[in-house]
Amino acid sequence: MSSQTGVQGSEVPRLPGMVVRPVERRVYEVQIGPAHPGSGHMRIFVEVDGDVMTRVDPDIGFVHRTMEKLAEGRDWIKNIPLFERMAILDACNITLPYVEAVERLLDLDPPERAKYLRVLLCEINRIASHLYGFGIFGVFLGHSTLYMWAFGDREVFVQLAEDLTGARLTHSYPVFGGVRRDIPDDFPQNARKATRYMRGRLDEYARIFLNNPNIRSRLEGVGVLSKNRAAELGVVGPNARASGIKYDVRLVEPYEAYDRLDFEIPIFEEGDALARAWQRVEEIKQSLNIIEQVVDWLEKHPREGFMHDKFWKTAPKLYRDVYEGKIDYAGKYRVKLMPLFATLKVPAGKASARVEAGRGEMFYYVESDGKDVPYRVRVVSPSFRNVIAFKYVMPGHRLMDLPAIYGSFDYFPPEWDR
């Protein structure tokens, strides 16, 4: 952004903190946002010459909640519900790297079953996140049917997550040393039903949206992000893969149980908005495969050991009975976390971890000085890596392409603003 305070020779008053941006004579400035019906809170300065955008400037930070600073004053465990607020519909993926980083500092490895359970919720979240993005994408293009369908079908996976964790959105499911609870008995059959249903629905999505000539003409060749440009800008996640970059944290640095699962990383070469939409459809298909594999594994293996012994051995008998499913705890007892979490002190050190969240690579850097709160937590979220692409992809397109490009990148302001 070329900014300067005051324009030479003009009558513009200089006020403290005021930024005056000179606009060319033939150009008309339109501000999209900050309170936008579809996008969440972010502003885009757009300069249009006729109907063509000449300069696009994403202005971020409207939902900044100082999460990194807040994290320095909270117990280690309480930061998990805090970080979930970045993207509540992708809660497991968003908090998992924090949990992993702290586990590295604690030098403990969660049990095998916990790893599979985490993968299960991660993939459920990924599907829910992609469907959310699809819904917003649809309504940006004026296609209200896709919006309703995607949000309606997302409910299936939100329900699965609720069966698994007890919460629809902010699950706080992965905790240090394992996960909060095991799957209910009827979960595998529900999950298989959901995957079967979703495969059928994806074909219908293709029929009404992706192969609809009206939508195709809006998306084909629009917002092309070439492979080189994507690499230069450091775009991550499905957007990078839709531009032909074969990069996925699940692939290059497998975490949890991903190295034991059989799945593909779909790649598209075109790099336009249509490719980014198809990319998400293909990823949903792969996630459905992964869910089925994980559910098979969970059924074949005994229901034990979803929490590391360091925490498990501090649990009183009631807790163990409830966790092991011996007591029907639905209405009778409030089951809290293991007592050790409340007084947890993490050894001094530095650790980092990353996972592939729904929108791309999620990275945490955690530093501890041995106290019961973190010394520093640094968060780099995928939406931050992706937002810069707007500035370079949008100019040259027409103003009506802005929603198409914006929606295709699946940008999520609260995630970057933290």
Added chain:
Amino acid sequence: MSGIQVLSDIGWGILHYIIFYPPVYQYVIIPGFAAALIIVIFIIWFERKAAARVQMRYGPLEISPRTGGATQLIADLLRYTVQEIIVPATADFLPFILAPNIAVVLALLPMVAVPMTSISEYWPIPMGYSLLIAVALSTLSPIFIVMLSWASNNKFAVVGGLRESFVIVAYELIAVISLLAATPMTGTFNMVTIVNDQLSGRWLGLLNPIALLTAFIAVLMSTSGFPFEIPDSESELVAGPYTEYSGLMYGLNMGAAYIRRWAFSVLISLVFLGGWAPYRPTPGLVTGYLVPSLIVTVKAIIVMAIMSFLRAVYGRYRLDQALSLAWEVMIPLTLAAFGISLAEAYFGVVP
């Protein structure tokens, strides 16, 4: 003569010479303002219900579950009516207030030029050139949408008004030519003759389906229906030309588009879908006027319902795509449709 007698005479006079005076009646009752209001309410309800059916939800329901939420729109209308009307200080007051009203008034004007029956007693105006007059009157209203967008003095409104004017220029020729494609086959601009010719069962829409299609698409474009909902595309232009309007004024703006769509639907059903065919009006107020006008109304409602249903199927085209569709595809197609009409008239394939 008693006072009551005088009053009832005056009342009868008002009823007979003002309300039931055909131009006033057609403008105010059927198919004009009152019918349009009811039909717009019904169509919006239908639009929401049909879209909801496709989209796996209920649509309006809770306000009266037994009627499927049919009174929802009346409640909405009441809310619009009593809402505060805010005029921005930067807006140009007079055009800001006047333009929506004029747009609605003009949108209803074609109603005065269309026949609802073949009985000459109930024609609003002499029918000699009624098709030409109706088509001409239908093109007046959009100018005021451009005007109100300029009067709003708002960037979104100006961009929306600009788009509106682009779209108007693109669709108007299509609408006019495709409606006038009926004239070679019938050899007249008289809408009564056009409809009476179709009593044979060979509707012009069947003889020249391309003209019907182009007229249909032109109406979609003109009234910003999907997939051409471009001037008030909410994802980048809040509410387009209507951004600064609130309360009843916004309701008027929204209503004007629907009323235009209604007027065009009446025109299409008269010209292409046989008007009151297969019914033959006979003298008498009910059988000669009310019944045929209701038949035309039902046909027009069906045309309008199809237009509304497209919301559930399509997204919106980009402005330049819609314009190139109009100029590069639709206008040649419309001229072809006119050519087909001429050829059919030459070879005697007439209704």
